[in-house]
Every structure is written in structure tokens, then in C-alpha cells.
Amino acid sequence: MLEVINLNKKYNKLEAAKNINFTINKGEIAVLVGPNGAGKSTTLKSIAGLLKYDGEIKICGKINKTPDGKRLFGYIPELPSLYPLLTVEEHIHFIARAYGIKSYEDKAEKLLTIFDMSDKKEKLAQELSKGMQQKVSIICGLITNPQVILFDEPMIGLDPKAIKELKNLICELRDEGASILISTHLLDSMEELWDRILIMKNGEIVVSKTKNEFNEADESLEDIFFEFTEEK
Numbered sequence: 001m002l003e004v005i006n007l008n009k010k011y012n013k014l015e016a017a018k019n020i021n022f023t024i025n026k027g028e029i030a031v032l033v034g035p036n037g038a039g040k041s042t043t044l045k046s047i048a049g050l051l052k053y054d055g056e057i058k059i060c061g062k063i064n065k066t067p068d069g070k071r072l073f074g075y076i077p078e079l080p081s082l083y084p085l086l087t088v089e090e091h092i093h094f095i096a097r098a099y100g101i102k103s104y105e106d107k108a109e110k111l112l113t114i115f116d117m118s119d120k121k122e123k124l125a126q127e128l129s130k131g132m133q134q135k136v137s138i139i140c141g142l143i144t145n146p147q148v149i150l151f152d153e154p155m156i157g158l159d160p161k162a163i164k165e166l167k168n169l170i171c172e173l174r175d176e177g178a179s180i181l182i183s184t185h186l187l188d189s190m191e192e193l194w195d196r197i198l199i200m201k202n203g204e205i206v207v208s209k210t211k212n213e214f215n216e217a218d219e220s221l222e223d224i225f226f227e228f229t230e231e232k
């Protein structure tokens with residue numbers, strides 16, 4: 001479970017996140033949307049513990065910046081940041097060992113296979129295409145068995161097969177009880193996945209609703225997005 005309580009973040013005088021409150025339950029996929037500059041990345045980076053902020057963020061009841069909290073979440077940033085001179089396999093070993101994960105080899109094989117990366121294990125990160133780097137970033141984010149998973153534009157740069165596999169994987173993680181937060185502009189790609197929508201505008205959450213709370217069953221994410229973000 002992810003709990004964000006009274007999150008406030010200022011960059012000098014600019015209030016990029018204003019009194020943000022939301023919860024993502026176990027087994028729930030939340031999509032975080034909003035126009036450019038709405039504060040989505042600021043919110044994700046705060047949850048990932050990469051920024052200083054006011055407020056409280058809990059991962060399964062543990063403060064996100066504590067070792068116990070950190071152990072429980074995975075963050076897949078918008079731009080993969082890999083170690084150029086480590087191979088794909090070395091990345092996975094390094095992350096798994098840093099988190100004290102003992103048996104990760106089977107899971108690593110499964111993830112490498114579904115992303116067609118099994119024959120790239122020996123390749124250095126600097127030799128990989130952008131999409132392959134994104135795949136390694138996703139594998140490293142998931143190899144630690146996180147209970148809360150943050151994805152920032154996870155589909156960008158992935159080929160259609162990898163997008164399909166990633167969607168299946170996200171559903172599997174949801175079914176296993178993870179709380180998943182996905183920030184994206186690619187609303188179509190989330191259509192069949194989302195359980196909760198969080199819409200940000202000017203640093204605030206203007207909507208936090210589950211799919212069931214929308215009256216019209218055929219309302220698309222895009223319809224909902226424009227309904228709440230367009231100036232009237």
C-alpha cells in the first residue's frame with residue numbers, strides 16, 4: 001500500500017506539489033495524468049525519496065526514506081540511468097545483491113525472456129539501444145520484488161511486443177497484490193489497465209477516483225482527462 005499524506009514541494013517560490021493526498025491500495029493500478037508541468041514527476045520523485053519535501057509518504061506503513069521503506073518499492077524512471085560499463089547481467093546481480101535478494105535467478109531469466117533480452121546478457125549498457133536500456137531499467141526495478149511500483153512513462157521507447165508484455169506483467173503484479181502507480185501521457189495504453197485515476201493540475205490533485213466511481217462505463221481515459229483539465 002502507498003500512502004501520500006499532505007505532500008508539499010516547492011522549487012524556490014514555485015509550488016510544484018500542493019497538499020497532495022492519496023492512497024493506492026494493494027492490488028490497485030493507479031494512473032497519474034495531467035498536463036506538462038502539472039507536478040507528476042515531482043510527486044513520483046518525492047515518493048521515490050529523491051527530493052526534499054514536506055509531508056509524509058508511507059510504503060506498506062514504512063516511511064519511504066527509511067531502509068525498510070526503500071526495500072519495498074521499485075522506481076522505473078522516465079529515462080533509464082544505467083551504469084555504462086556494466087553488462088545487463090551485472091546490473092541485475094548488482095541490484096539484487098544490494099537489496100539482499102537471495103533467489104532472483106529464475107525471476108531474472110523470466111523477465112529477460114519476456115523482454116527478448118536473454119541473448120543480451122553479456123552486453124554493456126552503453127551498447128544497448130534506448131528501448132533495450134528501458135527494458136533493463138524495468139527488470140532492475142522489478143527484480144527486488146517491490147510491493148509498491150512507480151513507473152514514469154514506462155512505454156516510451158518500447159516496441160509493440162514489449163509494450164504488450166509489460167502490460168501483462170503489470171496485471172500480474174497487480175494480481176499478486178502490488179500497488180502500482182503509472183505516470184503517463186499515453187492514455188490509450190492504460191485504457192484496459194487502470195483501477196484508479198489521479199489527475200494533477202497546477203500542482204494539485206484535482207481528481208482521485210476509481211473506475212467504478214465514473215457513471216458512464218464507456219467513458220475513456222481521454223474523455224475523463226479533458227473533462228477535468230480543460231479550462232471551461
Ligand code: ADP
Pocket residue numbers: 011014016034035036037038039040041042043
Ligand atoms: P510534470 O511531470 O507534470 O510535467 P513536473 O513535476 O516536472 O511536472 O514540474 C512541475 C513544476 O515544477 C513545473 O512548473 C516545472 O517547471 C517545475 N520544476 C520541475 N523540476 C524543477 C526543478 N528542478 N527546479 C525548478 N523547477 C522545477
